Amino acid sequence: MTVQKIENMVGALALALSDSFMLATQEQAPELGPAAAALALLGHEPGxxxxxxxxxxxxxxxxxxxLIDRLVAGGVIERHSSEQDRRAVALHLTKSGEEKCAAILAVRQQRISCALKVLxxxxxxxxGKIAEKLLxxxxxxxxxxxxxxxLCDAAACVNCPVSAALDESKAAQKL
Structure with a gap:
């Protein structure tokens, strides 16, 4: 198999997976992409x-x-004053937002699981090892x-490779 074919197939697979769970999350966050990602990020990092x-x-x-205005109007996030900087706004999920976030992550996981069940x-x-290296x-x-x-489920990603890469980058910068 040529490198060009492998690269092309990886691109097609990434797009197919992304399209699948982005479309599936549309019921939970009607604005395809940014709203679902915003809810997932705020679920991982409140404030x-x-x-x-x-x-x-x-x-x-x-x-x-x-986007935030629409999500506030939809009752899924709230604005609060930041505890670190009173001039800044801290964003938090409402109870409804937490439920939507959980549903988004569940449908994402289900779609990916379905795609990987052939392995x-x-x-x-x-x-998994290849994905970790690529990430x-x-x-x-x-x-x-x-x-x-x-759009990650932070709870599912123990020893996150992205966090590890950041830690390695910070350590390298200190040397």
Missing amino acids: MPIERLRRALGLSHSGTVR DPHELEAL KNQVHNLDEAYCVCR
């Missing part, structure tokens, strides 16, 4: 400031504020980490 969310979602500041345990373990290579700073993990 996230608008600027951190903006960078993770790759939106403009005004686009992020409009035997050894193949699945090998894929570590994608992350060089905190903004990239939030972007890569914007």
Whole structure:
């Protein structure tokens, strides 16, 4: 198999998986992508400031504020004063937002599980090691980490490779 074919197949697989769970989450977060990712990020990090969310979602500041306005109006997030900086806004999920976040992560996990069920345990373990290596290579700073993990289930990712990559990057910078 040629490298070009492998690269093409990995791209097609990534797109197929992404499309599958992004479409499946649409019922929980009607704005395909950014709203679902915002809920997942806030579920992982309650109190996230608008600027951190903006960078993770790759939106403009005004686009992020409009998204937040819609999510507040939808009753899934709330704005609070930040405990670290009274000028900043801390974003938190409401009870309804927590339920939607859980549903988004569940449907994402179900779609990925369904796609991977064709692999035997050894193949699945090998894929896990390859995915870990590839993820570590994608992350060089905190903004990239939030972007890569914007729809991750943090509770499922013990010893997260993205966090490990950040730690390794910080250690290398201190040397």
